[in-house]
Amino acid sequence: MPDSTAKRKTLLFVDDEQAFLASIQEIFSRMAHGNWDIHTAQNHAQALALLDKQQVDVVVLDIGMPGMDGIQFLQLLGRTHPGQQVAMLTGRMTEENRKESQESGALLFLEKPITPDGFASVFAALDALAGAQPQTGFRGMMRRVGLHEVLQVECLGRKSSVLEIFTGKVRGRIFISDGAIVHAESGTLGGEMALYGLLALRGGEFNLLPYAEPPHRTIEGQWESLLMEAARLSDEGQQAQEPEAIAPPRIEPGEESVAADIESSVCETYIQEIVLCSGTGEVLYEWQSKSLEQQLYLLEQLEQHAAQVGALAPVGRFDRLEILAQDERIVCQVLPDRRVWVRSVRAKEDLA
DSSP states (O other), X not given: OOOTXXXXXXXXXXXXXXXXXXXXXXXXXXXXXXXXXXXXXXXHHHHHHHHHHSOOSEEEEOSOOSSSOHHXXXXXXXXXXXXXXXEEEESOOOHHHHHHHHHTTOSEEEEOOOSHHHHHXXXXXXXXXXXXXXXXXXXXETTTSOHHHHHHHHHXXXXXEEEEEEOSSOEEEEEEETTEEEEEEETTEEHHHHHHHHHTXXXXXXXXXXXXXXXXXXXXXXXXXXXXXXXXXXHHTOSOSSGGGOOOOOOOTTOHHHHHHHHHHHHTEEEEEEEEEETTSOEEEEESOSOHHHHHHHHHHHHHHHHHHHHHSOSSOOOEEEEEOSSEEEEEEEETTEEEEEEEEEOHHHHO
């Protein structure tokens, strides 16, 4: 039965393969538990006719279609239906197609699924995007769609909204203005500390609400860097399960100089490249990547060998690789819900 508390979401899948459309409609209808209205079209003419009749939350386009391919149709939609949310779902996962799709306005670039995990990953991404409508709001479970993914959708779409997060003990809000994270608050915490604490939560619920100006704008950094820092803190265990429990690390006598060096290094380090993927390897976000295919290959190899490496030292899951040079650092991380590749360099002043 449909969930009466959930907003129904309308999606339009455009693909020239009727068999694939039938599979998508059957599988995603079952996953949505009646909360998706799924429409299909085999060409741009059928899709435009449907869009002229009703509003659709997300249009999902294949690239390899005859006559007018998916990227050309995406560009056409930008002129005829400005503001329409569009995701690309393709078997042609090339760097050229990905860049052209993003430059033409696609919010997601996803690989056509062939496994149950693949379908689940694509469903979660599209469900988050379809629900990212600040004027109506939506409610979700953090175990199903992560806060990181919701923030990515909001920021990539240059949206303005308030992400409200709550568990049994914690309630907080993250303010997004025109695609930028400008403020976060949770209990007595504010700014980046509240943001990192909220993103560290492993359970609870969230609402996406219409934007309201926060009492103060306390965050100025790029959202990509903020999410990467949150992932780093989470991986290193420097935050607790609830924001109120976050406390600065204890510094023993004689360690003051070491702590000062660490703080100085963090403050003078700048991110140069970012690749963020889903748990199944789909590229969710890329920034200034110079060798995307090699980075994705490295992340894939780490994922495949993580269990083997972890078994050699049975103290936990192996999920992180760091490569250090004199003035730069590469961090690779593979977790069940995401894969991350980051290259950072130290400021020139620090190298002296």
